[in-house]
Amino acid sequence: CHVQFTQIENFTIDFSGSTLWFDDARTAILFNKNTNLTVKNFNIDYDKPVFVQGTISYIASSGSELHMTMDADYDDAYNIIGNGGKWRAVAFDPTTQFMKPQVNGMSVYFYFDNQTAQGDYILSYSGFYGVSLQNSGLEVGDRITIMPRVGDGRALKVENNDGFRMENVNIYASPFVAVAANVNKGHLEFSNVNILRRPDTDRLLAGNADGINCASSAQGPLIEDCTLSYLGDDSINTHVPYQRVVWPESSTQMLITSLGYAKSEVDGGDPVTMNFFDRATMLPLGQRKILSVETVYNYLITPSTTIADLDIDPWYSGPAASLRYDATVTVYRITLDKALTLNDDTIATIEGYLGGGTIIRRCEGIGSLARGFRIQTPDVMIQDCLLKNTMGSGISLGGQPHYWGEGPYVTHAQVINNTFIDTNIGSRPDETGEYASLHIRTGGDYTTSYIQHDITVANNRILDSGGSAIIIRGIDELTLADNVIDNYVRFEEPISSLDSSVAGTGFGIVVDQCRGVTFKNNFLTNPGNDAVGEVFTANIIDGPADQELAASDWYSKGASGSGVTTTEVSDASPLSWLSDKPTVQITDTSSSYGASYGIVYNFPTHSTDDDLCIAFDYKILDVGNNDLQLEAVTYNSSDSPASFLMIYRDDNGTHGLASHTNQAVTMLGYDIDPLRWYRIEMVVKNVTQSSRNYTLFVTDDQNVTTRFDNLPFRNAVSDMASFSIHNNSGGTQTGGFVVDNVRVGTLPVSQTNPIYEYEVGHHTANNFIAYSQQSSALPWLGSVPVVYTDTTSSYGIGAGIGYTFTKHETDDLLSASFDFKIGDSGSNDLSVNASLRSESGTNGNFLKLNDSDGAGGYTLANHINSGTTPLNIPIDPTKWYRVEMLVRDLVTASADTYDLIVTSEYGTVYRVNNLPFRFAISDIKNINIFNNSGNTYTGQVLVDNIHVGNKQISDPLVIDSLTNYADPQTTVDNLAFNPAMTEVKLGGNNWKKQAISYTVTADTWISFKFKSDTLGEIQAIGLEEDDVQTPARFFTLAGSQSWGGTIFDFDNYTHQGWQTYHIPIGQYYTGVMNYIVFVNDDDANQASDSQFRDVIIYDK
Structure with a gap:
């Protein structure tokens, strides 16, 4: 390396904005064996190019030859990277300068001394997976970079440190990985560390390989507010190499490749716990404690001294990369606390050394030859990030127990509020044989091991995905909710290596072999030309399908004839996906037929007191006179009708919903507009008790839900087996409608407490609500983050954010919770309050979120008529907090007390019981979060994860003192x-x-x-x-x-x-x-x- 900082303790190095230039391809700076070191405020660059770039001027019609006209001054790279060789190459769009979609992965043979008579450089193409130059996706005129990966060419190395932070750093070039952080312990933090094309240059690349690569560290890094762009590999990669078993000498003694930091623990008399896995399948083989370790030097690797078959599966990363037949290596003899019999290739992980705890927030990964973020370690949060222009996945979660030997696995992950644009645009799959903008897959045999679990993917936006937007396989406890996918499977996908029964090729979302699945409110629109469907599921255990009653395909009934048609169409509902039932269109232009005509769906007879939930989406077409009277009718197993819901009823010139009992029609006050989509869900309880009423949820195409309770049945029934959607107006009426997303199940798909955001108080251009790019650091509950900002000195008192939900007016527990953070706009002197409000507009309580603590800080306080009571709960304005207000006995006690639970983003929990209300209220319909300090004050508050229900939302018990x-x-x-x-x-x-x-x-x-x-x-x-x-x-x-x-x-x-x-x-x-x-x-x-x-x- 050029510069080394080592054995520094409790110190900050401030380079004060200096730019450090380096003249050869060695590592620029090494930070090694330091303790609690912070480095900041500097730039890194090399004074000669570390790659070459130019424009493709010729492509042979056969063979592998192509030519490049080199850009000016890039021949200076000869003095830093050498004459040439077989190097990686990246193609760029000549107009946008983004990485070019649908170009196959490639290397080229490049040499400075191999030129045409005109001075162009002669290249020889070597496509991955045997793809020819003519099928590579390259064209004359494309821009191209060619870069080596210089063995020691890291811009920055961070190794063997115990506590390290880097901030405000720009890296403009790197001959290999830009930031290599290896074998660290303690905190590892990167803030505003950017890898960029140098401004005011024509550079196409910023780094020849990964951006930030964190390997073999005891805990995962914090990476925040970083831009990692135009890289020759992953933007971020976190992993820990597997320990590979070299040879089992006995059932309690074996040779392995490494113990890392854990060796010092064992040497000190503290056994560590090791988990063993079959390498091929990743099935657990057992857990043992390591009692002792001995270093074995000069161990000869042969087929008879190695349990792994190194001809079939050699590794290329970590200590196990040295395992090659006839090589002499250093290995470690470990002694186990009890016997373990091994018969095949085995790998292991060490508890406490899994690299867990990665946090990536507010980062941008733009222009990656491979993946945006490749995360292979447990306990990870990825939030508020932008992934753009990646050839492979925008985000990949999963280990690789082959080839690289990196892992180990991903558990307890949250992928929240990220945006993917133009990701997954390459033409080849990754090592699993598939690709997706968001790819989550358990390594090994994902159908059996289930070592990846507790993963939440929510509130993400995936736009312009080259192939599938999301593929998830082999996960235990998966939540997939509130994701928006627009324009997916833009390009033809490669043939999958998986069987067609599970591959899901061409679908927007693929979920396969997962257990404990929550799937809700995922929106898919604008499928690409090569898309074949929205959602594909296979082998789901304890998922939504387990609460579904398999509805039949549609069939028609009623008075049909000339002018009455029923066809399957592609006009899909824009509401969140519910089922793979085809979209069906019915039109009636006849004046003689059509009475009682429509479509019917059967389902297995429901004869228990579990909820029965019947849902479908529909749209009224502009056909004929639009005077059909449409009705949704449920039937029992004897085909006797039960409930009658009119879903398009003429009411003196307007049309709306109506309840129909015998000859009585009761309008519900809900208008239905033609050419708009609506979701109907009917929830029936206690059917065996001769059901007499049901609950109706109606959701429009703006995702606003309205609830109607206790709608009457026309006839009592004791079971249900089918429903129809048909015209009930007679044969002379004409019109049409479309039906989609038919689902019958035992759990509702609609929100039982739908929450809507609205403006509170006086809002202007200077005090406003906006959707926030920053989401809560606390675990996801399910809402879109918003921010209220006030920069005016004329308005603002009483202004803020309101949330409304289904009115609560019983003595059951009401839990109303939200996450908040005090923002950094203006002078930050708003008095931010949270109140539970009745339907009539009375604010019951006033919880002050940022009351002064008298020492320049903030605390929570409860405000009542006689004054404000500090609650001694400190509030850091830079951190997120979860507030949960618990109200009981609302009706009988008229809400004069409530309980409060507050959780900080670091897990500290505070509880205060029996806080007084300022005003008694007997119902609650709103939460308002607003300024109560006056018009001249300015500031900001961020709000996320609004949740209302009848169960306390508590963080899980921390099990740390057994x-x-x-x-x-x-x-x-x-x-x-x-x-x-x-x-x-x-x-x-x-x-x-x-x-x-x-x-x-x-x-x-x-x-x-x-x-x-x-x-x-x-x-x-x-x-x-x-x-x-x-x-x-x-x-x-x-x-x-x-x-x-x-x-x-x-x-x-x-x-x-x-x-x-x-x-x-x-x-x-x-x-x-x-x-x-x-x-x-x-x-x-x-x-x-x-x-x-x-x-x-x-x-x-």
């Missing part, structure tokens, strides 16, 4: 945790307790998820007063033994994978509980496991 319960019970003590400490895995024979303090009342519930890969004797959970076994406190979930006195009402764990439990614990016992206890009892075999996660104790 001790033995009823101590003699624990004989084999294996524990593992996820990075956020919200999930624990108990192995062996293990009973554990954690101190809590919770008063269990009749309204207390406990919710959690449970999983067991190997069932034991007793697997249970409970709350306890003390350390003495009380069987009546425990809920048995699984196991071969019957522990007398325990509660078996929830002993129903039946399937492999995570199962969700909601237990009304207060109905079984009450009182002050001091511990939560997790039980994995297996005295005989000591081989079972019990996994608990997302444990929440709450009152309902």
Whole structure:
């Protein structure tokens, strides 16, 4: 390297805006073995080009020859990168200077001394996957860069540091990876670190390989406010190399490639936990503790001394890249705490060294030869980012247990509020054999391992995707919600290596082999010419389909004849996708036929008291006189009609919805306009009790939902089996309509508490609401982030953001929550208040979000008539907070108190009970967040994740202080945790307790998820007063033994994978509980496991 900073402690290096120029392709600066070092305010560049670029002037009609006219001064690159070789190449559009779509990946043979007589450079094309030059997508006139990857040519290296931060840095060139951050521990942060084409130059590239590459670090990086552009590989790559087993010497002793930082722990007498996996499938083989480690030098690699077949699967990254037959390498002999038999190629990960905790926010990845963000480590948040002009995926989540040997896997990930534009535009798939703008796939055999779990993809916008917008395979617990996809599958997709029954080629969204799927409110519009459908699903377990009743394909009935037509059309609804049922159009131009004519859908007879939810989208066409009277009718299994809903009823010149009972028609006051789409959902409860009414949700094409309760049935029925949409006006009327998104299920698709944003108070051009590009740092709940800004000195008091929802007017619990952050606009002297408001307009409470603490900071405060009471909850204006207001007994108590829970983005939780209301109210219909300080004040507040419901929203229990319960019970003590400490895995024979303090009342519930890969004797959970076994406190979930006195009402764990439990614990016992206890009892075999996660104790 040119410059090295090493062994510096607790120091800041400020370069004060200096530009550092370097004259050869070595690493520019190395930061090595420092502690708590900050570096900032500098620029990096090389004084000669580190690549060549020019314009393609000739392409041979056969063979591999092409010519390039080199741009001026790029021949100076000879002095820094050498004469030439087989180098990577990138094509650019000559007009836009973006990377050119549909150009195959390639290398070219380039040499400075190989020119035509006219001075153009002669290149020889080498296309990936055997693609010929003539099929490469290259054209004469295209711009092209050709770049080597110089072995030590990192612009910046960050290695072996314990606490490191880099800020305000611009990198204008790099001969290889721009920022290589390897083998670090402690915090690793990059803020406003930009990789850019140098301004005022004609450069096409900013870096020859990855932008920021973080490898083998104990925890993931924080990367924020960075622009990473025009790169010869991924914009961001985070990974930890797998430890590869070299040879099992015995069942308790083996040779592996590396232990990294974990070796020092073992050498110091602290065993570490290692998880073993079959490399080909990634199926878990077991978890063991490493008791000792010994370095073995000069180990000879041969087929008989290596368990892996290195001819079939050699690796090219990390310590295992040195494994080649006849090579002599350094390996490590480890001793395990108990036996493990290995028969095939095996890899491993080390708990605590998985690189977890990556946060990427407000970053831009623009112009990437590979992927935008390639994340292969757990516990990740990607939010508020822009991905643009990437040849591969905009974002990829998943490890690669082959070729590179990078991973390990992605769990607990949130991909929130990002924008993808012109991503996935290359012409070749990645190493999995497919590509998508957002690609999430478990490495190995994704159909069996399920090692990737708890992933949320929400509020993203994917525009102009070259192929599929989203492909997700092999995920346990997946949420896919509120994503907008426009213009997808623009180009013909390559033939998938997967079977056609699961490939989903040509679909906008593909979800395959996933468990615990939540799929809602995803919008797909403008399919490309090569798209074949919107959503493709295969092998979904515990997903939306499990709550669906498989509706039949449509068929027609009624008086048909000349002028009456029914056809399938491509005029799809713009509302969120519900089903793959075809769009059906019915037109009637006859004056003799059409009475009672329409389409019918059958479904399996529903004869339980579970909700029955019938949904469809429809649009009235401008056909004939538009005087059809359309009706949606439900039927029982005997074909007797039950409910009659008129969905297009003439009401003195206007048309709207109406309830139809016998001969009585009651207009609902909801107008229906022709040529607009509407969603109808009818929710029927207690059908076996001879249903008499139902709930109706109507959503228009602006996504506004209106709810109608207790609509009457015309005839009582005790089961349901079909519904129709038909004309009920007679044969002389004419018109037409279209039906789409037909779905029948047991869970509603409409919001039960739809939330709408509106302006509160006086708004001008200087105090306004806008959608925010910045979303909350707290876990996603489900709304679009907005910001209220006030820069006027004339208006503003009482102005802000309002949210309305279905009126709450019962004594049931109401939970109203939102996330907020005080912004940085103006002088920041607004007094930001949050109020729960009644339908009549009375603000019940006044919660001040940024009250002065008297020392120059902010605190929360409750404002009542007699004054303001500080709550001693500190508010940092640069951080996000979640506020949850809990109201009980609204009607009988007229809301004179409420409870408050506040959670910071760092996980600190505050709770204050029995806060007084300023004004008593007996219903709640709005949340207002507004300025209450006066017209002359200015400032800003950001709001996200508005949520209203009848259940407390609490963060999961942090499981970080477990001790033995009823101590003699624990004989084999294996524990593992996820990075956020919200999930624990108990192995062996293990009973554990954690101190809590919770008063269990009749309204207390406990919710959690449970999983067991190997069932034991007793697997249970409970709350306890003390350390003495009380069987009546425990809920048995699984196991071969019957522990007398325990509660078996929830002993129903039946399937492999995570199962969700909601237990009304207060109905079984009450009182002050001091511990939560997790039980994995297996005295005989000591081989079972019990996994608990997302444990929440709450009152309902």
